[in-house]
Amino acid sequence: MRIVSFGEIMMRLTPPDYLLLEQTNQLTLSFVGTGVNLLSSLSRFGHKTAIMTKVPDNSLGRAAVAEIRKLGIQDDLIGYSGNHLGSFFVELGFDIRPTVVTYQNRLNSSFCSSAKETYDFASAVKAADIVHICGIALSLTKETRESAIALAKIAKEQGKLICFDFNYRPSLNQENEVNKIRSYYEEILQYSDMVFGSYRDLTELLGLVVDSSLSAQEQLLQVSKEFMEKYQIQQFSGTIRKHGKEKELTGFIMAGEHIYISDSIALTYLDRIGSGDAYAAGIINGYIKNWSKDRTVNFATANAALAHITRGDTPMATQQQVEQFMYNPTIDLIR
Amino acid sequence: MRIVSFGEIMMRLTPPDYLLLEQTNQLTLSFVGTGVNLLSSLSRFGHKTAIMTKVPDNSLGRAAVAEIRKLGIQDDLIGYSGNHLGSFFVELGFDIRPTVVTYQNRLNSSFCSSAKETYDFASAVKAADIVHICGIALSLTKETRESAIALAKIAKEQGKLICFDFNYRPSLNQENEVNKIRSYYEEILQYSDMVFGSYRDLTELLGLVVDSSLSAQEQLLQVSKEFMEKYQIQQFSGTIRKHGKEKELTGFIMAGEHIYISDSIALTYLDRIGSGDAYAAGIINGYIKNWSKDRTVNFATANAALAHITRGDTPMATQQQVEQFMYNPTIDLIR
Amino acid sequence: MRIVSFGEIMMRLTPPDYLLLEQTNQLTLSFVGTGVNLLSSLSRFGHKTAIMTKVPDNSLGRAAVAEIRKLGIQDDLIGYSGNHLGSFFVELGFDIRPTVVTYQNRLNSSFCSSAKETYDFASAVKAADIVHICGIALSLTKETRESAIALAKIAKEQGKLICFDFNYRPSLNQENEVNKIRSYYEEILQYSDMVFGSYRDLTELLGLVVDSSLSAQEQLLQVSKEFMEKYQIQQFSGTIRKHGKEKELTGFIMAGEHIYISDSIALTYLDRIGSGDAYAAGIINGYIKNWSKDRTVNFATANAALAHITRGDTPMATQQQVEQFMYNPTIDLIR
């Protein structure tokens, strides 16, 4: 089983010790991204994975690729072109102080400026069992949008399972109209089998309408059903978060007529970013291994929770570690 | 609007990672002090600020002044003399373990050994709108006490608003009698308009008497009124803390006949020191901007709370960040 | 009053900042062990202490001994032989993520390969008032087991107080049968006066049987009584932990017919390891100083709690600091 993800490798630069950028000149560099995070987690669950992307052919690009290999992701689909990696700074929040993410220029990155012709999608898909596409590609540049859609089409033609993650960030789309973005999403959704997203993606981006007199969970059920029918989606899943001083994480899978809800996990964040990717990896792992939806949704939620209490964007837990965490939640020391 | 503060720049030396001094030889250096903290915060709120102080004319003094500029405070009122900066160590507490502050010799610092004649108070006050004086100057040396009082007097004569912060630390005054210290405070209070302090400053230092059968809030109201009448103070404000495992911060402003109490904010400390200065900066900012007392007291309390969950003594939040924190307290990620 | 402990000095290697071994190449080295931790704490309580052990005669051994001296433990009973120090990695947990300890080879360490003939137990015991032996020595190698038992016998003959700590780790004994290990424990218990352990040590290792219809505390009382009578133990003490998101620590002393239970302390761990040794040090300190059992059990529990909210295995609090923590639990800043 080999999962190929199409997405960007980005540099994350993080000040230590909850410091702000103005307070220190020390930074920790990591290479992240939805694809990187998802595949790292899947490789820890025992699957072969490869990322399809572009990086510059210089020290930085080579350092990025070396880290990708370290995470257990194969590097044979990475091309070298351009001279820029997208980057962002993370000033980690503490307690009720929010985490602040500051993006640097991304649109001129090697990935964002690579046209679809620069990829050999047909061969890559042939050697894959599952193809994963991150929705951010639809909002970035003409090149990334066309590449994502071309890849989805080829994967559909070859009959591979296509996973699509909304990852819609209103803040990244200031100058685009929602309508234009929506049409891109609608195009790719027609090729998608397994979709990751949230209630808001369906209502705010796709414009689906819900009966606001229903309970929150009923609204989610209603709008998910409508979404899955409209776009012929096989499975839709995501997380629900309780914010504020006492945080809580819950996962859901909508499949067939049913919605499967995980147990809620109360937590204190160590690192706010990347748990959505951990959740998706958990869902895909359960899917590949033919687990029940109940087992899958609880496993994915536990993986997402562990990602919140682990440093960095990238999930690091093996399946054994996730299960130990699920089934022995009060163990605080493992020798 | 330019605020000038008279006070000491001190070195703070902090071991990393909640370690004790015996456990590490790595220290982080910062330059702090009531004046520094207050002005840094005010400069982030959009005001011009300058600190009036003395540092040694060597590498260390220049490093201190460079940091002051970095914080957004103007350095034109800093004089160079002597060869010592006061310093203290902070061993940060964790959970219910307290933070421990160890002072090194301070009385021979450049600031503490500079006589009032070495300052040009008249010109400094002329170029200021608000003058801020920290009460610690009254307990340190004859030189700092005389300078503080001389400055207050000149500011009064020139009709500038004078802010005075009690900052009374019994532990710093072991060898002085309370009576002597009280007389110095009484002298400077006659020039003061806006005062920062606590219930204990009024009862223990100034010796005001309260009816102990009243509720805590009524006692505060009663003794504050008496204090303001006796010394002709325009506004008195401070914070009330709930200690222990579940900590909480509340602010108050006493003005006219009324006391204004902020919402309480529950928190986990990241850094115990400096929030009183953040609170005072918030109060002065509301005053300058003619905000209502309610808005002011809640803004100042939020600024103080943010200081507790930010590294270092020095408040780092802009007005926009404080307000986002006040009005969207459950946001945990800002992209 | 001089306490001598027989035990191993181990290297602990800890990644910073809650990182996993795969996430960083920075490690912090400390030298720890039951004996080291216990004696460090006792020396802070005003007692003379010495560790009896072996380290390699190289840079690493000398660095270990230098750290031992730094902790306040005398190094005159440390011998130099072999070429290996046992080591382990600690990946610190966060919130509900458990701490993971990975041991490296230990059985070939200088300590584990030193036969009883290489120690001068008679002289060491003569110069000691209390002899402490860690039960791990019984499970490691033939050499450590025979040394521990020989030392206990000599101490008994010389009439010194013998403290014995079960420290039974099922995970370290995979290849030994419980029966064999039990017989070693039974042999050393006949020489022991003051014992540290847990309910599970008595039931799982020694095989004592309890009436499971009793309450947890009654079970502990029953099995402790039986244990103390059977092996002629003067005093038995240990801790009870509440795991999960809300952690809690409680201590007990069983002496005569009574069990003394401390107040429970709620905490968030900074470092999961070493608090058992802090607890034992507190108990021994109370014993030496002839404190009441109530004072002793609360002091020991407070010392153990402080160890949990202090970095590293090794307790660092002085008696004054423990007492300040016990009697002024809401103080969060000491200047």
Add this chain to the structure above:
Amino acid sequence: MRIVSFGEIMMRLTPPDYLLLEQTNQLTLSFVGTGVNLLSSLSRFGHKTAIMTKVPDNSLGRAAVAEIRKLGIQDDLIGYSGNHLGSFFVELGFDIRPTVVTYQNRLNSSFCSSAKETYDFASAVKAADIVHICGIALSLTKETRESAIALAKIAKEQGKLICFDFNYRPSLNQENEVNKIRSYYEEILQYSDMVFGSYRDLTELLGLVVDSSLSAQEQLLQVSKEFMEKYQIQQFSGTIRKHGKEKELTGFIMAGEHIYISDSIALTYLDRIGSGDAYAAGIINGYIKNWSKDRTVNFATANAALAHITRGDTPMATQQQVEQFMYNPTIDLIR
């Protein structure tokens, strides 16, 4: 005397300890650039300085401006726009291993995308005595080129001294033709008074021809004279380097008919970058202070040498420190 420089603030990201990017994830952030480096040095020589540039209005931009103030440069001419700061990585060389600089995308930075209309050049020039322009602006974008030329023109009209630094980097101009770049340089040179550059700038970029049968120094003299006459330049200066295992630095000033050559300084580099800016600052300082050309060229060369043996791009020496280094070169400890 106030010097205003027009140029970019860039992020420099440097791995510690001579490590390569593939070997570490720790980086040190500094904010540098020709203007920053030059002005930092001039402010240490006692002059008022200000940088005219653009940074993004976010955490990163504010951190950059805070560092600028720390360096002693005034921030009142810095505008906030765009959302990107140009960045580069420096993998420091060691001994005969070269330093490697990897640029990230720069053309979309706040500075590079700001049109000349976004600056108030007239007011800025009015408040300045000397205007400094870095030639890199000519190669970056249409916006930076037009701004640089507009500023030079206005400064000329207002009769201010204009310093221009070639800073021509063939590697940055791969896609531009030399001819186009040459014409931009020729345009700005007609406004320039004091120029910094090298022999190669005159021959390779401007295309001046030399008699290759002359000695190296005679060639420099000949081509400099021709250059100064052709473009009506008042003074031309730069450095000559000896590369390889034994490095050496020598400075020259061409003024009137004469060339002034400094003593050569043998050194081992601590940080390869930024010494050209230190040299220019030394020349400008000597000019402002009306020093002899001999004193000036030796002072500037010493400042450049100190920059090579100091961490970072940015010169940090005061005039007193440079002179101590010049006149007491064998002192190795200052107490």
Add this chain to the structure above:
Amino acid sequence: MRIVSFGEIMMRLTPPDYLLLEQTNQLTLSFVGTGVNLLSSLSRFGHKTAIMTKVPDNSLGRAAVAEIRKLGIQDDLIGYSGNHLGSFFVELGFDIRPTVVTYQNRLNSSFCSSAKETYDFASAVKAADIVHICGIALSLTKETRESAIALAKIAKEQGKLICFDFNYRPSLNQENEVNKIRSYYEEILQYSDMVFGSYRDLTELLGLVVDSSLSAQEQLLQVSKEFMEKYQIQQFSGTIRKHGKEKELTGFIMAGEHIYISDSIALTYLDRIGSGDAYAAGIINGYIKNWSKDRTVNFATANAALAHITRGDTPMATQQQVEQFMYNPTIDLIR
């Protein structure tokens, strides 16, 4: 072209900043070894590589394997067993102070305790073009010795090129007799094609006799010829070092009747360890690419020199970087 190396992955623990173990508790962890170093370098020269070894199945083993992948080495021949990785400390020397290496126990490592039956040598050799064996395996344990010899035999049978590196360390063999070790070396040499070693390996270990009246180079020539004839070796190569304050490195290849000597390179060490492996990688690269012996010996020596001025054991240079260093030795800045 795939090169498989049989050898141990070891942990190297290095204090920062030229500190001794007694001076710091900060360590940097890297995973090294002759095989790791050689293959890392070969993978940078464009070859596929894999290491055949054993690591423990725990956090540490997984971290080691992740780093191996990061270095560009395939991990499919790594087995998981045992619970110990061999480790050593490196206290880096400075100037004329020597580097000190302190080994911890190695003989109980996963690698050293794995019998030949635990490897599938036949399949591994089938998928390889070149097999590399490090001579240290002959001195460690019965298991490593038998494995190394079995692998060599199988590779010979399958007709693959066998590279053997003496790596004879008298200090590791204190308790073995030279005669026994010599017989192991003699056994494996009969299978070997390309050998790496030194003059002393031939005379001190193998006991070959030289005419001491000859010059050093003639002695090397004479003894190498005798060695190659006796054991039917195709090519023998190694380095010659000049020690002391002015260090120098020279390489040689003995092939056919001729000895090829490289240019000497003068250097200052940044990291003393690992350059022998870089040299061997350079030789193998030249062999695979059919370069002339002259080009090969100079390339290998340059790669070894770069390893000395790069942090860590592991060579990091690409072929392009080595060649740039060879052909442009005075370039000190690459942008």
Add this chain to the structure above:
Amino acid sequence: MRIVSFGEIMMRLTPPDYLLLEQTNQLTLSFVGTGVNLLSSLSRFGHKTAIMTKVPDNSLGRAAVAEIRKLGIQDDLIGYSGNHLGSFFVELGFDIRPTVVTYQNRLNSSFCSSAKETYDFASAVKAADIVHICGIALSLTKETRESAIALAKIAKEQGKLICFDFNYRPSLNQENEVNKIRSYYEEILQYSDMVFGSYRDLTELLGLVVDSSLSAQEQLLQVSKEFMEKYQIQQFSGTIRKHGKEKELTGFIMAGEHIYISDSIALTYLDRIGSGDAYAAGIINGYIKNWSKDRTVNFATANAALAHITRGDTPMATQQQVEQFMYNPTIDLIR
């Protein structure tokens, strides 16, 4: 053999990586001083040592004492009083850039403010074989001067060997007249047996006159002889340094009528400070062990050279390491 030294423990605060104070906020803390450095070295040579001093009774004082023990120095003569430790910053030089030391206030330290009555000199001397006094005590305060002289007198009365180190720093004595300081030195010299100093101490401080027509070495011989006769000194020793880019260190001992000169050692400094103390420790070690003057002077010079190429003030080499360095100067790797 127990050596007791009377002197101050000071905090040294050092920025990392050759950075200046203005360039970083990271500092490394060490506890140093002439006595600390000397005794640390002597304890590594196998002697019992103790420092007689005062530190504050707080976290900092305890951390200082813990480090003293770590260095191998006994802490039983350290008293606790006052609340200040003297401190200084070291900005390490690089190549030809000098190291800069910035002292903070020292005169109010625990040591400097402790009167002679606070020490029990008689008992301390009784338990010592050698008493070492650092001349800085004569220039600091009345208290330190009187204590030093009292101690010297008691040691003389008890017939112990008295070592005295000039350590005269003109920069520390700005406000004292040389004449006054000279009289203090003359008083203590009458009790001294073994003296450490330099040519300049004899001529500039003591005012001895030399025939400037003699060679440098003859001048040293002449003035040393005169000095030893005048003050009845048994042995006088010190070092001669060659400054500049190529540094060199040479030691001398003047005893009887002869001067013994060591071989010169060429070096590159890693840390400029503390080698004088290493030299003195080497001389005392040779004296105790009855070595020839030639062996002693070469050993002491090698120890001083090693101190220059080791981090920190404090010498760290054992006798075996010094001798290996003397007799095998070209070994660059010890396994």
